[in-house]
Amino acid sequence: MVQEMAHPFEKYLRSAMMPHIWCPGCGNGIVLNCFIHALDELQKDLDKLVVVSGIGCIGRTAGYTNADSFHTTHGRAIAFATGVKLANPELEVTIISGDGDLFAIGGNHFIHAARRNIGLKVICANNFNYGMTGGQQGPTTPLETSTTTTPYGNIEHPFNLVHLAAASGATYVARWTTLHVRRLTQSIKRMLQKDGFCFLEVVSPCPEIFGRRNKMRTGLDMMEWFRRASVVENFSDPSRAEITPERIVVGEFVNIEKTSYERLLYEKIAQINEKAMGW
Amino acid sequence: MTGKRTLPTGAHFMSGDIACAEGAIAAGCRFFGGYPITPATEIAEHLSERMPEFGGIYIQMEDEIASIAAVLGASYTGLKAMTATSGPGFSLMQENIGLAVMTETPCVIVDIMRGGPSTGQPTLPGQQDVMQAKWGSHGDYGIIALSPSSVQEMFNLTIEAFNLSETYRVPTLLMGDEIVAHMWEKVVIPPASETRIVNRKKPNVSPSEYAPFMPEDDLVPPMACFGEGYHFHATGLTHDERGYPRTQDSEVQTRLVRRLCEKISKNADKIIKVEDVMLKDADVVVVAYGIVARAALSAVRKAREAGIKAGLLRLITLWPFPERHVARIAKKAKAIVVPEMNCGQVVHEVERAAKKIPVAFLSKLGEDPHTPQEILDVIERCV
Numbered sequence: 001m002v003q004e005m006a007h008p009f010e011k012y013l014r015s016a017m018m019p020h021i022w023c024p025g026c027g028n029g030i031v032l033n034c035f036i037h038a039l040d041e042l043q044k045d046l047d048k049l050v051v052v053s054g055i056g057c058i059g060r061t062a063g064y065t066n067a068d069s070f071h072t073t074h075g076r077a078i079a080f081a082t083g084v085k086l087a088n089p090e091l092e093v094t095i096i097s098g099d100g101d102l103f104a105i106g107g108n109h110f111i112h113a114a115r116r117n118i119g120l121k122v123i124c125a126n127n128f129n130y131g132m133t134g135g136q137q138g139p140t141t142p143l144e145t146s147t148t149t150t151p152y153g154n155i156e157h158p159f160n161l162v163h164l165a166a167a168s169g170a171t172y173v174a175r176w177t178t179l180h181v182r183r184l185t186q187s188i189k190r191m192l193q194k195d196g197f198c199f200l201e202v203v204s205p206c207p208e209i210f211g212r213r214n215k216m217r218t219g220l221d222m223m224e225w226f227r228r229a230s231v232v233e234n235f236s237d238p239s240r241a242e243i244t245p246e247r248i249v250v251g252e253f254v255n256i257e258k259t260s261y262e263r264l265l266y267e268k269i270a271q272i273n274e275k276a277m278g279w
Numbered sequence: 280m281t282g283k284r285t286l287p288t289g290a291h292f293m294s295g296d297i298a299c300a301e302g303a304i305a306a307g308c309r310f311f312g313g314y315p316i317t318p319a320t321e322i323a324e325h326l327s328e329r330m331p332e333f334g335g336i337y338i339q340m341e342d343e344i345a346s347i348a349a350v351l352g353a354s355y356t357g358l359k360a361m362t363a364t365s366g367p368g369f370s371l372m373q374e375n376i377g378l379a380v381m382t383e384t385p386c387v388i389v390d391i392m393r394g395g396p397s398t399g400q401p402t403l404p405g406q407q408d409v410m411q412a413k414w415g416s417h418g419d420y421g422i423i424a425l426s427p428s429s430v431q432e433m434f435n436l437t438i439e440a441f442n443l444s445e446t447y448r449v450p451t452l453l454m455g456d457e458i459v460a461h462m463w464e465k466v467v468i469p470p471a472s473e474t475r476i477v478n479r480k481k482p483n484v485s486p487s488e489y490a491p492f493m494p495e496d497d498l499v500p501p502m503a504c505f506g507e508g509y510h511f512h513a514t515g516l517t518h519d520e521r522g523y524p525r526t527q528d529s530e531v532q533t534r535l536v537r538r539l540c541e542k543i544s545k546n547a548d549k550i551i552k553v554e555d556v557m558l559k560d561a562d563v564v565v566v567a568y569g570i571v572a573r574a575a576l577s578a579v580r581k582a583r584e585a586g587i588k589a590g591l592l593r594l595i596t597l598w599p600f601p602e603r604h605v606a607r608i609a610k611k612a613k614a615i616v617v618p619e620m621n622c623g624q625v626v627h628e629v630e631r632a633a634k635k636i637p638v639a640f641l642s643k644l645g646e647d648p649h650t651p652q653e654i655l656d657v658i659e660r661c662v
Contacts, residue, residue: 014512017523047508052352063512063524068505070355071514071524072348073378079345083352083360084505086336087310091356091506109348112341265336272331 012036012046014066021060025211025219027178027204028058031125032065034181035096038188050093052081054101057132058125058204061096075106078113081120089119089262092192099126100138103159107139114168117196119260123188124161124199127206135209142243146213161201163238166254171196173238173254177203177226180250187252196260203248284332288470295433295460296321296363299389299453300329301468302437303361307476308387309335310353310360312346314368317401318457319391322363343368347375351384355513357504359441363389366408367398369415376450377416380539382513383448383492383500385479387440390452391460392569392620394645404457404648406569406620412452413598419536421543423550424452424598426568430464436595442477443550447542448499454597456620458570458648486510492535493520498542547599554593557583561590563661564612566605566629568594571618571648578654589658597625605632612636614661618649637661 007013013036022028039049046067053062055074062069072080077095085093095102102110102124113120129147130136136149140161144153165173172194176184184202191198205211205222216222226248233241234251241249286301293301300322303311311330313323323339330337336353340346346362353360364372369390379386394400395407412424423443425436437453444451482489482501491511494500500520503509516524517532525531543550556576558564563582567575572593582589592608594601605628609615615633617626618641626640641657643649 014510016521017512046510048506050505060524063514066510068510069512070352070382071512071516072351073374073515076344076348076375076378079340079348080352082338082340082345083310083312083349083354084356085352086338086349087353087356087358087360088506108341109345112345269331269334273334 009036009040012039012066014064017063020064022057023208025205025207025222026057027127027202027206028061028125030178030181031058031096031123031202031204032061034185035123035188037185038192041185042189042192044092044192048091050084050091052077052084052093052095054097054106055132056098056101056130058096058098059101075101075104076109077101078106078109078120078122082113082118085118085120086262086265089266092121093119094121094123096123096125099124099128099140099161100130103139103161103164111164111168114165114170114197114199116261117169117171117258119196119262121191121198122200124201125204126161126201127204127210129206129210131206131209135213142245147210158243160238160242162241162253165199166238169197170199170254171256171258172198174252175201175203175241175250177230177248177250178205179223179226179230190255195263196258203243285471286468288468291466291468292463293430293466294321294463295427295430295455296391297325298430298434298466299363299437299455300325302434303387303441304329304333305434305471305474306359306438306441307478308359308361308441309333310350310358311335311337311362312340312349312353312360313362313364314340314343314346316365316368318393318460319363319365319389321460322389343371344375347372347379347388350386351375351379351382354384354386355505359385359445361387361389363391365391365393365401366395366405369408369411373415377418377420378515379450380416380420380422381515383502384450385444385448386450387437387444388450388452389437390454392454392456400645402457403646404570404620406456406571406624409454409597409621409624412454419540421449421540422452422598423447423449423543423596424454426454426594426597427459428569428572428593429459430462431466433459434466434468438474438476442475445477445479446499447546448479448502449543454569456569482509490520491522492518494538494542498538498545543599548603550596550599551601551604552595553601553604554595556591556593558590558592558608560588561608561611562588562613563616563658564590564592564608565616565618565654565658566592566594566625567618568597568625571620574649574651575618575654577651578658581651581655582658587658587662594625600628600632602628602632605629606634609633609636614639616641616654616657616661618643618654620644620648
């Protein structure tokens with residue numbers, strides 16, 4: 001007799017919200033899978049986890065995670081999460097969102113949260129375009145690629161996200177592709193154990209919307225690009241890590257210790273009140 | 280948390296902005312996220328000093344969009360949270376005020392109105408944001424907005440704003456103006472035991488049974504907070520009672536949006552506050568709010584001295600609009616006078632509610648509010 005078995009990670013997922021909205025070949029499921037592996041390996045207390053997302057395909061991740069979760073307006077995940085983290089520093093506040101959400105409409109919040117060193121863990125699924133709205137050019141779209149709003153080829157220089165994060169003051173900065181699932185999971189675990197602002201870029205395939213306009217029609221084609229172009233260079237200069245068709249530098253770029261904003265804030269509050277708060 | 284240094288009970292001399300900040304602390308506000316802007320900056324300055332004394336959080340965000348977003352985040356951890364701004368910042372906040380409405384997030388937004396549009400007149404008073412308070416964010420929704428006329432009311436109504444916000448899980452707006460914000464007056468601080476403080480309803484079901492947007496009879500759902508083990512989801516998308524996105528379901532959309540409107544409209548009589556002055560036998564009634572109501576009161580008294588049966592209906596609540604109160608006075612009065620520091624906003628609501636009797640509008644822009652004489656002149660013409 002066949003017994004129905006629960007998936008070992010069922011407790012991490014809000015299964016009532018399934019099926020998910022993601023296309024075949026999309027990398028978002030890999031990001032969520034690696035995130036859940038990291039939570040499981042660290043035996044993270046789900047009662048103390050808050051997942052915040054902005055708008056876009058990957059923005060649905062908050063809803064799929066069986067923790068307290070919030071789906072904000074476009075671009076405001078980090079600003080919302082700042083309020084959560086400062087109001088209750090015991091919470092593990094993770095932002096999982098996309099390149100357009102975090103770096104176009106939400107770019108200002110990203111650089112300031114990194115500058116302040118708020119203890120937020122930001123995972124960006126970078127799929128090079130606005131997938132949910134049908135494949136428009138965004139702040140990470142590579143030069144000369146085709147999107148629905150760059151039919152003659154993109155002439156805007158893309159952000160190098162790891163350079164931006166490092167320059168803004170993040171205490172941990174890494175980049176992997178969805179091909180590097182073990183190292184990606186390892187990086188999420190490192191972030192979840194650190195104190196300050198942490199940033200992880202996941203280069204993620206979007207074959208249905210981005211790839212098919214750029215000679216990579218399937219998820220496999222995009223993964224093949226990641227395999228061919230990826231070079232692991234841990235602690236290399238993030239300013240030299242631009243993503244090009246020929247070269248995707250992956251690895252950890254920054255891993256430093258710096259007291260988080262909320263720790264400084266609560267120490268200050270304790271000093272003002274001449275008594276330790278003990279959180 | 281120790282070190283609480285609440286203001287001693289009794290009379291104090293302070294500005295409206297400081298009174299607002301102290302009112303927030305008295306209401307239990309423990310998170311302020313803001314961005315400097317004239318004429319609301321002193322609220323932030325005062326709270327940057329006072330919040331830590333209560334174990335509360337003050338943070339200056341990178342802009343007003345971030346400020347309101349952080350306030351929402353803090354509120355979802357269970358803290359009472361506030362931001363304060365003026366017209367340009369209020370405009371930037373509108374999208375996330377809609378998010379607060381949609382996710383039923385208790386929070387207080389102080390808008391110290393100055394002359395607009397755009398950068399306008401940063402150091403002069405205005406009442407040009409009143410319609411924006413109701414209609415500023417896209418989509419249909421109910422909201423609460425209060426209008427203080429004095430420094431004392433900057434204190435009292437800030438507390439009231441928190442209480443209403445917590446009761447109805449709705450962003451509540453304190454619509455001050457540059458004069459009530461910068462003016463210094465006597466404020467009487469009541470004993471803490473006499474201050475009514477309301478806290479949001481908490482769920483009394485287990486996490487597995489909890490539906491974060493399932494309303495009770497008052498149309499307001501109990502609110503769990505992050506970190507309490509409920510594992511709930513909230514979204515700005517159209518959602519069902521579980522908080523799950525249901526963007527293609529017209530029934531869910533209808534049920535949700537109607538409730539967001541009706542939890543305010545059906546509780547309007549409980550929410551609305553007005554002040555009646557000499558209305559019983561009044562032939563001419565001035566309907567005014569904010570600092571303008573002070574000049575209107577003076578004008579009404581002068582009119583009475585001159586033998587004119589004048590009265591004042593002072594709107595303390597602007598939204599939901601006190602239309603029943605306007606309709607009540609319209610049954611007896613012969614004319615209504617509405618002075619406003621704008622090109623005509625509340626006057627349209629008054630006309631709608633007054634129906635048949637004539638409504639005279641007195642607009643003032645660009646400098647000090649109306650003088651009592653200017654209002655008196657119109658009262659005399661109405662007799």
